[in-house]
Amino acid sequence: MSTTILSILLGIGGMFGWGIYDFLGGVFAKQIGPFKSLFWSQLAGALSILLLAIAFAAGANISALAIGLSAIAAMVYSAGYLFFFKGFEKGNVSIVAATMNLWAVFTMLFAFSFMGQRLSMIQTFSVLMIISGATLASLNWSDIEKQGFQLSSGVKETIFGAFFFGVYWNISEIISEEIGWLLTTMFTKLGIVIFLLAFSFFLKQQIDLSKTDSKTKYTVGIMGVVEVGAVGLVNYGLTIGDAILITPIASALSVVTITLAIIFLKEKVTKIQGFGIVGAIAGILLTAF
Numbered sequence: 001m002s003t004t005i006l007s008i009l010l011g012i013g014g015m016f017g018w019g020i021y022d023f024l025g026g027v028f029a030k031q032i033g034p035f036k037s038l039f040w041s042q043l044a045g046a047l048s049i050l051l052l053a054i055a056f057a058a059g060a061n062i063s064a065l066a067i068g069l070s071a072i073a074a075m076v077y078s079a080g081y082l083f084f085f086k087g088f089e090k091g092n093v094s095i096v097a098a099t100m101n102l103w104a105v106f107t108m109l110f111a112f113s114f115m116g117q118r119l120s121m122i123q124t125f126s127v128l129m130i131i132s133g134a135t136l137a138s139l140n141w142s143d144i145e146k147q148g149f150q151l152s153s154g155v156k157e158t159i160f161g162a163f164f165f166g167v168y169w170n171i172s173e174i175i176s177e178e179i180g181w182l183l184t185t186m187f188t189k190l191g192i193v194i195f196l197l198a199f200s201f202f203l204k205q206q207i208d209l210s211k212t213d214s215k216t217k218y219t220v221g222i223m224g225v226v227e228v229g230a231v232g233l234v235n236y237g238l239t240i241g242d243a244i245l246i247t248p249i250a251s252a253l254s255v256v257t258i259t260l261a262i263i264f265l266k267e268k269v270t271k272i273q274g275f276g277i278v279g280a281i282a283g284i285l286l287t288a289f
Contacts, residue, residue, distance in 0.1 A: 007241030008287055010233045011249030017230025019256020024223045027265075028216055034085040035205050037220055039196045044224030046189035049232065053186045066179050067187070069171055074191025076168045078199070083161030090154035099158040101135050104251035106166025108244050115170060117244040122286060127248040129283030134252040136276025169247050173238040181236035189228055245287065252280045 025037055084100060108127070111117040119127065176184045200207050209217055230250070237246040255277050261267040269277070 003241055004245070004287075007237050007246050008249060008284070010237030010241070011246040012284065013233040014230045014237070014246070014250030015253050016256050017226050017233065018250065018253035020260065021223050021227040021230065022253060023257045023260040024219060024226075028219050028223075031216055032209065032212055032220070033206075035196075035200070036207055036209065037223070038081055038085065039193075039200065039207050040209060040217075040220045041224035041227060042189065042192050042196060044221040045228030045231075046186075046193045046224075048225045049182070049186045049189050049228050053182055056182065062179055062183070066175055069175050070184070070187035071191055073168055073171045073175065073188050075195055076164045076171065077188060078192050078195045080161045080164035080168060082199070083157045083164065087154035087156075087158035087161060090157065099155050100162055101131055101251055101254070102159060102162035103165035103169075104131055104248040106163050107169045107247040110166055110170045111173075111242065111244040115173070115243070117242040119244055123245060126283045126286035127245075129286065130248050130252050130280050131283075133276040133278070133280030133283055134254045137254050137258055137273050137280060169234075169238075169243050172235055173243045176235045176238045181232055181239050184235050185228065185232045188231070249284055249287065252284065255280050 021041070025034075025041070028037065080103070087099070104127075172184060172188065175187075199205065234246055234250050258267075258269065258273065258277065262269060
């Protein structure tokens with residue numbers, strides 16, 4: 001199998017993992033709050049990847065640079081999610097979700113500017129189709145007509161979140177190429193949990209789940225395992241491919257989220273959203289050429 005095809009498949013794996021994570025987060029995080037959902041899902045993901053690393057006896061001569069970059073990656077990734085959730089709290093959910101697709105653009109810009117990665121002309125067109133399609137699919141046009149774009153509410157925070165995610169994936173690619181995808185994912189997830197614990201302590205964020213029902217707890221745990229799987233797949237892709245191709249495919253996660261909402265929540269899709277979904281899928285298929 002060619003590197004390009006494998007990179008595309010791994011990007012699709014990331015897309016499904018994050019799409020499922022966002023869907024479950026949207027359904028259950030409202031019951032316990034976004035920060036609790038983020039913390040406990042990330043803890044579940046960290047524990048699962050730690051067990052996997054132990055089972056496979058993952059080990060390497062880890063340099064001080066890799067450790068330092070892993071700490072930075074954890075902080076940047078956490079900051080991305082915190083800004084993202086803040087955007088959801090303040091702004092129109094539809095606009096915020098669509099704006100978050102900019103993280104793939106930031107990743108590509110950094111990979112192009114600082115890491116010398118390039119795409120073919122067809123792949124460049126395909127990536128634009130993916131990002132544009134995912135953005136159209138994310139927008140709830142009926143809400144926009146009622147409330148307007150409200151660019152001043154939540155969008156600024158979301159752009160910061162997208163920027164941090166873009167920075168994260170380029171750092172993660174450097175670490176993955178040095179110590180492998182498994183250790184990179186493990187160190188990053190453990191760092192995220194430590195960062196969120198410190199964040200909750202200094203800003204008095206509640207993380208107790210003692211009054212939460214078992215179903216929600218299990219679901220949040222499953223969210224974390226699915227999400228760390230997505231991160232692991234994309235990190236593995238970065239060891240054999242380039243962020244400039246893999247991350248735009250993974251960023252089409254809204255296609256999966258919306259599809260799950262249609263199936264399980266019986267939500268309806270507008271013609272424009274349907275066009276966006278088709279466009280994003282067509283873009284993914286074209287990246288192989």
